[in-house]
Amino acid sequence: MENVAMPHLEVRPDWLAKNVEAPIEPGRPIIDPHHHLWERPKARYLFHDLLADVSAGHDIRATVYIQCRSMHRADGPPELAPVGEVEFAAGAAAMAESGHYGDCRICAGIVGTADMTLGADVGRVLDALEAGANGRLRGIRFPMAKSGDPAIVGSVVDPPEGLMREESVAAAAREIGRRGLVLDTWSFQTQLQDLLVLARRAPETVVVIDHVGGVLGVGGFTGKREDAFAGWRADMAALAALPNTRVKLGGLAMHTCGFGFETAASPPGSEELAASWRPYIETCIELFGPERAMFESNFPVDKGQVSYTNLWNTFSRLSSGASEAEKDRLFRETAAETYRLSV
Template identity: 35%
Template sequence: MNTSLVQEEALEPVIPIIDTHHHVWFDSGFPDVPYPPYLMEELTRDTTAGHNIVGTVFAECSAEYRSDGPQHMAPVGETEWVAGLRPRDRGELAGIIAHADLRLGSRIGEVLDAHQEAGGETFKGIRCRAAWDEHFSFPPGKYEIIPGILLTNEASDAMAEIAERDLIFEAWVYHHQLDDFRQLAAKQPNTRFVLEHFGCPLAVGPYAERRDEVLVEWRAGLKRLAELDNVFFKIGGLGLYPAVHPDVAAEPRSSEWQADYWRPEVLFAIETFTPERCVMESDFPVDSPMFTYVTFWNILKRITSQLSERERRLMFHDTAHSLYRLNLPLPT
């Protein structure tokens, strides 16, 4: 735990929460940020720290790939490992979002089926870290980030295989790539697509002095994307390096400060996608240099405090429960 961060008590600890995006790893693969191991001990420490976390969804992070066999099947090792970590008496790791190379096109079906066999009911779909910008790079883990990958014929063929198996496709893109994601989602209107990390409005490098311009482009992109009713939106990634302005990262911030900073954008996203298509993600431990797990959920609770009980219940729990078709009991 980073003791330099603001330490807080959990607000409104009764609200049931499904964390739709976190990782577990021995080694993060991010050489510029020395993340320590984040395994079941650390995950349980966070999910039991005060908020009512009733379930979580693991997002791929290039952990524990197979070291032998065909290269395109290596990511299945991560699903095998995570499925073996899942506790039987709690809701952590109730869903697994894995990885498969979109460049395989229609041949991706073999990998999807192997993930399904390894993960059983916990395997829900795959994600692609497609976030690319000419001005800087973000460590991709064990696979290459390909500029324009979502616009390729191979990606379209892969989506057909995902659709055939009724799986989810998630992607992380930057704000200037939102239309790439939209074009892909429009080709499979009956498939569930999930935009991760808040659509990542960039705030570093040359974008640091262009926040207003970036947010105009981000808002326009979200509006176009929300026209597709098969696209869901993850609210989170608020501590993710490319989206954190240097002024925000300058010192430890309370949930009250962070809520005031992010409120206009979060409420815009909720209004645009509606609570029926918004879910919440901690992105831990990637976002942990910015705030504690407790503080993160306090931020979202503060921002949404004026919304109705039904709207908050949808975003913190019910929409995720149905989107990922989780085998978890519904809280009373």
């Protein structure tokens, strides 16, 4: 078992069971483009745990595995340690493809990680990752979320300050795009201007902005949501102006967002979540358009505040005014296009 400290909220099944809704749109086909699998002290979320969630009532057709430092190789060159993670995810994909567990193609796409400070030389790591993923590698994520505030921790890694402005990272991003892979990015809203620099330096690479750009509401951002929103929106608008960017609509149930639903006696319902998240989700859809935006679960991270069914019900409520064509983009087609999925 990996000895990695978890900065995420604890998942409490008994607490989540106090408020589980019936699916609002059980017949809508969905691709979940962002989830993890891991086994760590006091935090296990493996194939059968995900299977139980995706089988809870919504029509989840496929999922995309996103790196989270699971099952890195213990031996061999350090730069090839992440190959173990894509091999692990490919194993889960093979289980799903057997058909023994239903129709959902879990881990149909895999996003791994690589040391982007290698610059263009990252190509040799990408070769190994593509082989390990057995034809399912769709992108690379290099977690960059960092804050000087000790109350704001969003990742198990601690990247150097200003990493996204380094030319070596831009060179690696360009190599990723040259291979037809996407670059998933995880940063806080305080780092969006650095992300803008990186996205501009790799114009041929599709840059996916995870978790609506890393909204903050804890630490120094406590009680300052309105002021923080204005700066977040301006930075997201600058990113949306670049045609190579995409945005994932989710991740708002993380502790760092500061909504605090985990402190209530019972978990939030979809109406309550939709009311709280609407400004961020609607702004992203307005800026990027449905053709460049996709709903995500971010499970099991967001499971600290909301069940899988209530989460997708929230997205149904948030998109209730959209056309059917727009909903198809938000729930499935943008993800399928971005991660080259044929389901």
